[in-house]
Each structure stands twice: as C-alpha cells, then as structure tokens.
Amino acid sequence: MLDKTFDPKTAEPRLYEAWEQSGAFAPTDDPAAEPFSIVIPPPNVTGSLHIGHALNNTLQDVIIRFERMRGKAALWLPGTDHAGIATQMVVERQLAEAGNMSRRDLGREAFIEKVWEWKAKSGGTIVNQLRRLGASCDWSRERFTLDEGLSAAVRKVFVQLHKEGLIYRDKRLVNWDPHFQTAISDLEVEQREVDGNYWHFAYPLEDGSGEIVVATTRPETMLGDTAVAVHPDDERYKHLIGKCVRLPIVGRPIPIIADDYADPEKGSGAVKITPAHDFNDFMVGKRNNLPAINVMDEFARINDEAPAAYRGLDRFAARKKIVEEFESLGLLRGIEPTRHVVPHGDRSGVPVEPFLTDQWYVNAEVLAKPAIQAVEDGRTVFEPRNWEKTYFEWMRNIQPWCISRQLWWGHRIPAWYGPDGRPFVAETEEEARAAAREHYGRDEPLKQDEDVLDTWFSSGLWPFSTMGWPEKTKDLERFYPTHTLITGFDIIFFWVARMMMQGLHFTGEVPFRRVFINALVRDAEGKKMSKSKGNVMDPLELVDEFGADALRFTLTAMSGQARDIKLSRQRIEGYRNFGTKLWNATRFCQMNGCARAEGFDPANLKVTLNRWIVGEAAKAAQGVTQALDGCGFDEAANALYRFIWNVYCDWYVELAKPILNGDDAAAKAETQATAAWMLDVILRLLHPIMPFVTEELWSQTAGEGAPRDHSGFLMTAPWPDLSEGLADAAAEAEIGLVIAAVSEGRSVRAELNVPPSARPELLVIEASADQRRVLEEAAAVIGQTLRVAGVRSADRAPEGAIPFVVEGATLALPVAEFIDLAAERARLTREIAAHAADMERTAKKLNNPDFVARAPEEVVEENRERLAEAEAAKAKLEAALERLSGVS
Structure with a gap:
C-alpha cells in the first residue's frame, strides 16, 4: 500500500540516481529506432540554476522523455560553456580576495592553471542542479567548450575561414570594457539610464568670422574630433560647409562637412564627429574619409594623442578638466541637465567605451546568406513563427563580427606573428613555423596572438563539435542535424544565428530542424525578476519547498507561446496539489482492489462508465501527443490537468464508487481492471512533465499480475497509443448526461446557498425515454455526488423548485423548504x-x-x-x- 503522501525530498534523489545508474538516459542502440536529438544551450560554467534555466531545461526534458517513450533513439546532449569573461572575473576576484593579486602578477600560464583548478572544483555546480530538476541528459556525452576535441574543431574552423578570406584582421570600433581591458559583445552590454549633461561648446571658425556650437554628453572625446557635421539642407550652415574650425584646447583645424547624420531639429543642428570614439561617428568618418584619432588607452585614460596636460588622466577626470578649460576660454555656451542611456559592461558595471583597435573579424554577411535561405525555404522553422521576422531582420542587417577578446581564459587565437608583424594562421605552432620558414627562407622567432576567441565563436559550433566533428563519428552521422533547439529569444542572434551560419558552412546541413523560443519568466505581477527588485525566485528553493514535479508542471502549463510566465508560489502549490490528487486517486484504487489484469482489452468492456473513460483516455492521449509533437507544452499540460483531475479523479472515480461497493461481481472486476489500466495510461502521459511522482507510482503499483513492460522504468515504457475506435458515442452521451445533471445541480445549490445537509429530490420534468432511463439507472451515483434524496420523474416542477436544462432535458430541484x-x-x-x-x-x-x-x-x-x-x-x-x- 502506498504511503499517505509522496515525499519529494527523499524520493526524487533516489529515483534520479536509479535512472542515471541504469544508463536509461542514453539513446537506444536499436538501429531501427528513429534518431531524435537536442543539444542543451550550454550554461556558463560559472552559473547556477535560475528560473529561466528551469523553464528552458524543463521543456527540453519534457520533449526528450516524450520522444524516448515513443521509441526513438532520443539523445539530449549536455555540456557547459567556458564563459570567457565571466569565468576569468570569478578567478580574478578570488585572487584579489586571497592575496591582493592580479592575473598579471601570476602570469598567463599560472593564471590559466588557477582557472582550471577552479573549474575542477566548482565548475559543475549547475550540472548537479539540473539533475535536481530531473533533466534526463545523457551525461556520458557531457562536453565542455574547452575540451580538447571541441578546441580542435575551433582551430580548424578559424583556419579554414581565414583561408577562405572570411576571417580577417581590421581596425574598427568595438565595445570596450576598460575594467577588463577587452572588447565585449553587444550581448554583454547593458543599457542603463543615468543622469548627465549636454555641454554646449563653441568651436571658433578658423578664419575668425564666427563660431559653431556643438553639444555633447562626453566632453572627453572632443580631444579626438576630426570634423563638425551639419545637414546638407540646413540653411543656417550651408555657407560654412567646407570651411574649418580650430578645435579648442587641441588647436587642430577640422573641417565642417555635410552629412545626413546631422539632425537640424536636434540641438544646434551641428554635431562634433569623433570617429574613434562613437559608432555613428565612425560611419560618418568612413563616408567622408576622415581620420580616426584614438585618444584613450585600454584603461580609458587619455593617451599621447592629446595635449600633454591631459595625458594619463582618467576619462572622467579629463571630462571635468575639459569643461573647466572651455569655461576659462569663454567657449562654454551652456550646460543642460539630461537623463540619457549609457552602455555599461554587464559584468564590470563600468561605462563601455567605443574604442578603435585592431581585432579579428568574421565576414558575417557572406555566412548569413545561406542561413537566411535555410529559414526562408523551411529547412529550419521557428516556433512561434513570428520570431522568424526577428531572425531575418538581424541577419539581413548583419555587421562584421568581432571575434577577438583581450582575455586569457578561452580559445587562444591560432595566429603567430613574425618579426615584421606578419600573421601566420595555422592549427598548430609547428604548421605556423613551417609557413613562416617558407615565407622568410629561414627560421624566425614567432609570437602567438595574445587574444582569445569570443565565447560565441566556439558555442556556435556546439551542435556538431559536441558530436565529434571534424571526425566522421557515429554520433555525428546518426544525430546531426539535431531536431529541436529550445532557447530564449534574447540569443536568437548571438547564438542561434551563429550556429545556423557555421553549421551550414561546415556541414552543409542546418544544425536543427526546429527552433522553439520559450517565454520569459516574470513574477506574479508580471515584472521582470531582478535582484535589485527583490523578486527573484530561486528554483532550487522552490524544488525544496514543493518538489521538482510541481515546479516543472507549473512552468510547462504556463509556457504558452504568446505570453510571458507570471510565476507565483500559489500557482506552484496548486500544481503540487494536483500531484497529491493523483497520489490519492492511486491509493483509492489500491484500497478498492484495482489491479492490472493480464490480457485486459479496453475495446471489450461492458460497463458504460468504463467504456466512457477509455474513450476519454483515447481522446486525451491523442490531444497530448499532438500538443507535444508540435511543442504545445502548455496545451499538453493543461489537457492532462483537465483529464486527470476533472475527468478521471472527479468523475470516473466518484461514479465508480457505487460499482466498486456494489454486488455485481462482473461489473466490479471490470471496473477494478479498468481503473488500474487507466492509471497506467495516466502515468505514461504525465511522466514527461512530472517524472518523479509518476515513476514512484509506477514502481509502487507493480504487482505480480503486472504486464511485462511494467517491470522496468516508466521513463522507458512505451507511450500510450490508443485507438480512436475506443471512443464510444453512446457511453459518452449517457455519462455526459449524468455529469451535466450533477454539475448543473451543484451550480444551483451553490448559487442559491442551499445548505450541504439539504437532501431535495432531483426531478426529471421533460426528457426522452433514454434520458429518463439513464438518469434513473444512475440514481445511486447522482444521489451520492449531488446530495439528493433520489431521482424520479414528474409531470411538472412543484412550487419552490428550481428548473434547469441539461442536454435538452428539463430537471428541477425543489429547494424552497431549505432556503429563504x-x-x-x-x-x-x-x-x-x-x-x-x-x-x-x-x-x-x-x-x-x-x-x-x-x-x-x-x-x-x-x-x-x-x-x-x-x-x-x-x-x-x-x-x-x-x-x-x-x-x-
């Protein structure tokens, strides 16, 4: 007999260990099994499970468990990302706290050793947290983006793209983080609204005939100005186009140019142009052949390109000094307070500088074209389909991709420089030396590039590098392309697009057939979760409090494609109660002798109630199967909730009680077998979403008479394949009438505050002969469930009776004697x-x-x-x- 309650704290770790030890997470070796593979969006090795991870990985686990039960060779390939800047930051902070040291004090090799030591001790935290959630990944295939095999793939890709002219070195503007002294991606830039000023500066015309006023929020950049731009149609300045101003403080003459970038309606209509320190100015500079003068070093201090009095000053100290000098020169025309957006490094928290520097780039425009085509022709589809528009918008306006980072932790760029600065790109140092020897005619000392690759470069190879590419492995042959990618909308461009580009370029195949974009989890009021708001919900705390199943079901049920998830503890508690409802229904069946019968055939049932429930089960199974097949996770969860709670527990179990307690032995035996068979179907259907409680019930209810397939894990049991022929229209009509009568009768009682102790009769006023027969034959169950004294036919409703209509029949409840x-x-x-x-x-x-x-x-x-x-x-x-x- 089952315990009174299910204890997730003890059951979940026990069940997970048994699953993992059995090898059941690995795909079947059956060569006839259809392959179905997904790759995990690799979490940062520094990470810990947050609620977004919980949603994303729950949905992945639901689909992999579903396909595994459908008999497919289901592979969920897990792993973690080395997360260059995040990991380096963690270890640098530890060094500072332990001995006030920096990575430069240690040196590159010793620092990298420290990072690997940290990774070995703490880098697997999130992997173990995923186990607590129930993630049925094939951990035997777990990969890390700095594994030797993946690193070899990265080197091969870099070298090949370089040979094809698609990777090149160029001097361009990048997002520069002065704290970490590295370029960072747009994804690592956080736009923060801050209080600031517009400083209005007068630039005197070189011929002494007047001045032109510009406004800026970053006075320190004026040291690198190389032009002032006005709109070509701005009548105020047409006569000045082509003249020069004398740049204050610096003394350099710079031209007044005509460019559409200048907005006549904004400020004075004239804008200073600093190509080395602003992305828009950089493009203006390109169009107008302007020089680009970088006036800062990697720490955002003023460099030697500026006048001597400013060299070595921090950018903000320089800002203050420049404003003071403009004022002393009589060229400060005003200070206008403003609130504006300033980009910050998301990890360092310091303002990012547009910085002109030499970096490695990928010609993303060329790689994007086949990736665009693949979505246009349906080789890869997005769900919901509206995300394709976002994908196309980004891809059709793609810019060169900066792939170099000034970090030490990551894939070091496979380029070695000769004494004249010439780069030799090769997969190994030996190959680079051979190329240099051929070029110079002798051995020359080479120095490897100090930079590492952007983390997205290696994670862009994830679907095929994890399967052994460039080797032609069995996994690559069997499981690539993968089937479904489940991820968040925020990395469609940064990760999904790059996997598409690199997958097509290096394998000739799309990396996945379908991309499902999951929702964003918000708090109960619909606000984005953040530590500063204090509304973050820790999934591990929720698992401790409610169990993994309750959290999983909540996230799945609320994961509708068109909306964000408003998560609350009350909702999770409600779905925990759902699991409890199923547990109690199983205990009821055990207590009433419901057991599996060998040779049970749901198509040969005699009792109307049993014919009805197997028909309902067939409809539910079909609906859940179709929903999961189409990534309708919420539809599947809500269909299961309605069927299990409302149909099976509330109606079938209640309506079965008179039969189970009655004297008809044949009807009782059939109902006991049907109830047990139904539980098996329910457990199979529910397992992908609530794996723990269903697995526990499966094992706890296995008896000597259980069918052979019940002796193994539920997670490897076959998915219910129920024939539509099980639907019985006559049984559905009869039981539907009984349910409608009880439901509507309950509504009448509730609306009119009829006391629970009151026992009026249920009168059948107008009904067909079949309806009267059904209602009278069901008198016992109606009496028990509706709390009525009986069911009888009457010619008319007496005074004080409340009539109501169900299925075309008019019924009535005489309640006048029980209420005022x-x-x-x-x-x-x-x-x-x-x-x-x-x-x-x-x-x-x-x-x-x-x-x-x-x-x-x-x-x-x-x-x-x-x-x-x-x-x-x-x-x-x-x-x-x-x-x-x-x-x-």
Whole structure:
C-alpha cells in the first residue's frame, strides 16, 4: 500500500540516481529506432540554476522523455560553456580576495592553471542542479567548450575561414570594457539610464568670422574630433560647409562637412564627429574619409594623442578638466541637465567605451546568406513563427563580427606573428613555423596572438563539435542535424544565428530542424525578476519547498507561446496539489482492489462508465501527443490537468464508487481492471512533465499480475497509443448526461446557498425515454455526488423548485423548504449591484487613454482581468436571480 503522501525530498534523489545508474538516459542502440536529438544551450560554467534555466531545461526534458517513450533513439546532449569573461572575473576576484593579486602578477600560464583548478572544483555546480530538476541528459556525452576535441574543431574552423578570406584582421570600433581591458559583445552590454549633461561648446571658425556650437554628453572625446557635421539642407550652415574650425584646447583645424547624420531639429543642428570614439561617428568618418584619432588607452585614460596636460588622466577626470578649460576660454555656451542611456559592461558595471583597435573579424554577411535561405525555404522553422521576422531582420542587417577578446581564459587565437608583424594562421605552432620558414627562407622567432576567441565563436559550433566533428563519428552521422533547439529569444542572434551560419558552412546541413523560443519568466505581477527588485525566485528553493514535479508542471502549463510566465508560489502549490490528487486517486484504487489484469482489452468492456473513460483516455492521449509533437507544452499540460483531475479523479472515480461497493461481481472486476489500466495510461502521459511522482507510482503499483513492460522504468515504457475506435458515442452521451445533471445541480445549490445537509429530490420534468432511463439507472451515483434524496420523474416542477436544462432535458430541484427565497433574491440583487459598480469603476480607468499610457503594463493588465472577472461573476449571479424569477 502506498504511503499517505509522496515525499519529494527523499524520493526524487533516489529515483534520479536509479535512472542515471541504469544508463536509461542514453539513446537506444536499436538501429531501427528513429534518431531524435537536442543539444542543451550550454550554461556558463560559472552559473547556477535560475528560473529561466528551469523553464528552458524543463521543456527540453519534457520533449526528450516524450520522444524516448515513443521509441526513438532520443539523445539530449549536455555540456557547459567556458564563459570567457565571466569565468576569468570569478578567478580574478578570488585572487584579489586571497592575496591582493592580479592575473598579471601570476602570469598567463599560472593564471590559466588557477582557472582550471577552479573549474575542477566548482565548475559543475549547475550540472548537479539540473539533475535536481530531473533533466534526463545523457551525461556520458557531457562536453565542455574547452575540451580538447571541441578546441580542435575551433582551430580548424578559424583556419579554414581565414583561408577562405572570411576571417580577417581590421581596425574598427568595438565595445570596450576598460575594467577588463577587452572588447565585449553587444550581448554583454547593458543599457542603463543615468543622469548627465549636454555641454554646449563653441568651436571658433578658423578664419575668425564666427563660431559653431556643438553639444555633447562626453566632453572627453572632443580631444579626438576630426570634423563638425551639419545637414546638407540646413540653411543656417550651408555657407560654412567646407570651411574649418580650430578645435579648442587641441588647436587642430577640422573641417565642417555635410552629412545626413546631422539632425537640424536636434540641438544646434551641428554635431562634433569623433570617429574613434562613437559608432555613428565612425560611419560618418568612413563616408567622408576622415581620420580616426584614438585618444584613450585600454584603461580609458587619455593617451599621447592629446595635449600633454591631459595625458594619463582618467576619462572622467579629463571630462571635468575639459569643461573647466572651455569655461576659462569663454567657449562654454551652456550646460543642460539630461537623463540619457549609457552602455555599461554587464559584468564590470563600468561605462563601455567605443574604442578603435585592431581585432579579428568574421565576414558575417557572406555566412548569413545561406542561413537566411535555410529559414526562408523551411529547412529550419521557428516556433512561434513570428520570431522568424526577428531572425531575418538581424541577419539581413548583419555587421562584421568581432571575434577577438583581450582575455586569457578561452580559445587562444591560432595566429603567430613574425618579426615584421606578419600573421601566420595555422592549427598548430609547428604548421605556423613551417609557413613562416617558407615565407622568410629561414627560421624566425614567432609570437602567438595574445587574444582569445569570443565565447560565441566556439558555442556556435556546439551542435556538431559536441558530436565529434571534424571526425566522421557515429554520433555525428546518426544525430546531426539535431531536431529541436529550445532557447530564449534574447540569443536568437548571438547564438542561434551563429550556429545556423557555421553549421551550414561546415556541414552543409542546418544544425536543427526546429527552433522553439520559450517565454520569459516574470513574477506574479508580471515584472521582470531582478535582484535589485527583490523578486527573484530561486528554483532550487522552490524544488525544496514543493518538489521538482510541481515546479516543472507549473512552468510547462504556463509556457504558452504568446505570453510571458507570471510565476507565483500559489500557482506552484496548486500544481503540487494536483500531484497529491493523483497520489490519492492511486491509493483509492489500491484500497478498492484495482489491479492490472493480464490480457485486459479496453475495446471489450461492458460497463458504460468504463467504456466512457477509455474513450476519454483515447481522446486525451491523442490531444497530448499532438500538443507535444508540435511543442504545445502548455496545451499538453493543461489537457492532462483537465483529464486527470476533472475527468478521471472527479468523475470516473466518484461514479465508480457505487460499482466498486456494489454486488455485481462482473461489473466490479471490470471496473477494478479498468481503473488500474487507466492509471497506467495516466502515468505514461504525465511522466514527461512530472517524472518523479509518476515513476514512484509506477514502481509502487507493480504487482505480480503486472504486464511485462511494467517491470522496468516508466521513463522507458512505451507511450500510450490508443485507438480512436475506443471512443464510444453512446457511453459518452449517457455519462455526459449524468455529469451535466450533477454539475448543473451543484451550480444551483451553490448559487442559491442551499445548505450541504439539504437532501431535495432531483426531478426529471421533460426528457426522452433514454434520458429518463439513464438518469434513473444512475440514481445511486447522482444521489451520492449531488446530495439528493433520489431521482424520479414528474409531470411538472412543484412550487419552490428550481428548473434547469441539461442536454435538452428539463430537471428541477425543489429547494424552497431549505432556503429563504426572498432573502436569496435580495442577496443576489445586492451582489449584482456591487459587481456592476466595480465594473463601472474599472471600465472608467481602462477607457482613460492617459491611464493606459502611463500605468505600468502589469497594472493595466490587472485591471483588464478584474473587469473580466467582475463581468463573469455578475453574469452568473444574474442567471441565478433569473432562476428564482419564476419560483414562488
């Protein structure tokens, strides 16, 4: 007999260890099995499980468990990303805390050893946390982006792209983090709104005929100005185009140029152009052949390109000094406070500088064309399909991809420089030396490039490098291309697009057939979770409190494609109760002798109730299968919830009680076998979403008479394949009538406050002969579930009876003796008025454009929901009052 309750704290670790030790997470070796593979979006090796990970990995586990049960060779390939800047930051911080040391104090090799030591001790945290969530990855294939095999793939890709002219070195602007002294990607830049100023500076015309005023939020960059731009159609400045101004402080003459970038409606209409320190200015400089003068070093200090008085100053100290000097020169024309967006390094927290420097680039435009084509022709599809628009927009406007990083932790760029600075790109130093020897005619000392590759470069190879490419491995042959990628929308460009580009270029195949973009998890009010708001929900704490199954079901049920997830503890608690409901239903079946029968055939049942439930099971199985097949995770979860709670537990179990307690031995035996068979179907259908409780019930309910396939794990049991022929229209109509009668009768009792102890009769006033027969034969179960004294036919409803219609039949409940009809009418009228007043207040808010525009999105949505709830409640009360209108 099952324990009274399921204890996740003890059961979940035990079950997971048994699964993993059995090897059941690995794909079957059956050569006839259809391959189905997914690769995990590799979490940072520094990471710990957050709620976004929990959602993403739950959905991956749902689909892999589903396909495994369908008999496919299901591979979920796990691993972690070396996360260059994040990992280096962790270890550098540890060095500083332990002995006030920096990586430069240690030197490159010793520092890298320290990082590997940290990785060995702490780098697997998130992997073990994924196990707690129930992730059924094939851990025997776990990879790390700095594994030797993956590193070899990275080197080969770099060298090949370089030979093809698609990787090159260039001097361009990058996002520069002065704290880490490295270029960073757009994804690592956080836009923060800060208080600042517009400083209005006058630049005197070189001929002494006047001045032109420019405004800037970054005065320190003016030291590198190489032009002032005005719009070509701006009448105020047409006569100045082609003249020069004398750049204050620096003394350099710079031209006034015409360029559409200058906005006549903004400020003075004239803008300073600093090509080496602004992305827009860089493009203006390219168009107008302007020099680009970098006035900062890698620490964002003023360099030797500036006047001597500024050299070595921090950028913000230089800013202050420049403003003071403009004022002393009489050239400061105003200071205008403003609130503006400033890019910051997401990990360092310092303002990022656009920085002109030599970096390695990929010609992404060339690689993007086949990747665009692959989505256009449907070789890879996005779900929801609207994300294809985002993908196309990014890909069709793609810029050169900066792939070098000034870090020590990562894939070192396979380029060696000769004494004249000539690079020799090769997979090994030996190959580079051979190329240099051929070039110079003798051995020359070579020095390897100090930079490492952008983390996205190696993770862009993930779907095929993890399977052994460039070797032609069995895994690569069998499991590539992968089938489905499940990921967040925020890395469509940074990761998904790069996998598409590199996968097609190096394998000739798309890396995945389908990309499912999961939702964003927000708090219960719809606000984005953040530590600063104090609304972060730790998935591990939620697992401790409610169990992994409850969290998994919540995330799956709320993962609808068109909306974000509003997560609350109450919702998770509700789905934990769902698991408890199933547990209790299983205990009920055990206590009532429900056991699996060898040779049970659901197509040969005699009892109407049993024919009905197997038909409902067939419909549920078909719906869940179709939903999961199409990544309709929420549809599958909600269909299971309705079927298990409402259909099986609330109706079948209740309606079966009179049979199980009755004297008809044949009907009882059939119902016991059907209930047990139904539980097996339910456990299989629910397992992908709630693997722990279903596996426990599966093992705990296996008896001597269990079919052979019940002796193994539920996770490897076959998926229910139920024939549509199990649906029985006659049984469905009969049980549907009983359920409708009880449901509507309960509504009448609830709406009119009929006491639970009251036992009126259920009267059948108008009905067909079949309907009367069904209702009278079900009198015992109706009496028990509706709390009525009996069921009988009557010619008309007596005084004080409340009539209601179900399935075309008119029924009635005589309740006048149990309630005060006048008092009920008064109560209903008051409550209807209260809801009407609430609706009026809420509608007034929502009809106010100012409220809708200014109020936070979650507040507006909350009011819409409140209005809808009030409308529904009012309609229900009005229907109840209408019932009483003809009752005296």
